[in-house]
Amino acid sequence: MAELSLWLDYYDDIYSDFDSRHYGKRRISDDFLFELRNALKYKEEWTNDLILLLPADKRQDMDEKMIAASLKDFFTSMYHNNADKCRRKLNRGIIFGITGIIVMIINAIIAFKEAQSFALVTLRVVLEPAGWFLLWASFDFLFYNWQELKKERDFFNELAEMNIHFKSS
Numbered sequence: 001m002a003e004l005s006l007w008l009d010y011y012d013d014i015y016s017d018f019d020s021r022h023y024g025k026r027r028i029s030d031d032f033l034f035e036l037r038n039a040l041k042y043k044e045e046w047t048n049d050l051i052l053l054l055p056a057d058k059r060q061d062m063d064e065k066m067i068a069a070s071l072k073d074f075f076t077s078m079y080h081n082n083a084d085k086c087r088r089k090l091n092r093g094i095i096f097g098i099t100g101i102i103v104m105i106i107n108a109i110i111a112f113k114e115a116q117s118f119a120l121v122t123l124r125v126v127l128e129p130a131g132w133f134l135l136w137a138s139f140d141f142l143f144y145n146w147q148e149l150k151k152e153r154d155f156f157n158e159l160a161e162m163n164i165h166f167k168s169s
Contacts, residue, residue: 003049004039004162007169010058011067028074037155049163056168068164079156086149093141100134103127 008014015026040047050071107127110120 002043002045002047003051004036004043004047005051005053006035006039007053010054011063014052014067014071026070028071036159040155040158047158047162049165050159052164052166053169054166059166059168064166068166071164072160075156075159075162079153079160082149082153082156086146086153089141089149090146093138093146096134096141097138100131100136100138103134104131107131 014029014032016029036050104127107124110124110127113120
């Protein structure tokens with residue numbers, strides 16, 4: 001069981017500077033997420049605890065409970081959003097691949113019959129690049145884009161499952 005510790009000067013380091021709402025509703029800072037991402041990138045073991053270190057004179061128990069709950073909700077929400085996006089993109093990639101194969105089979109059937117009609121020759125000219133495009137778009141997504149989506153999903157999954165604690169630095 002591992003833990004991840006981050007130093008904060010004050011609670012506002014977690015949140016966007018442009019959002020003036022209360023801690024429970026503020027947007028999480030991109031800088032904070034960047035630091036979390038960098039800290040987790042090189043950890044090989046699963047991290048169970050996120051420890052946020054603050055100077056003792058800046059800590060307030062009521063704010064910390066609200067912030068911990070807010071962070072947990074945000075990480076869980078982002079995990080579910082990314083999981084849904086990953087699932088939709090995977091389905092789209094598979095549909096593109098299957099459609100590409102079907103278009104290429106139709107094109108092959110037309111070519112096999114050696115159609116002499118102008119309409120069938122024109123259809124074949126349209127189907128051949130369309131089939132290759134759909135197939136390669138599917139491969140491009142499944143081998144490159146999907147991996148990035150899975151990384152983002154897994155990042156937020158790990159954060160969502162962490163216990164969030166505050167300690168004095």
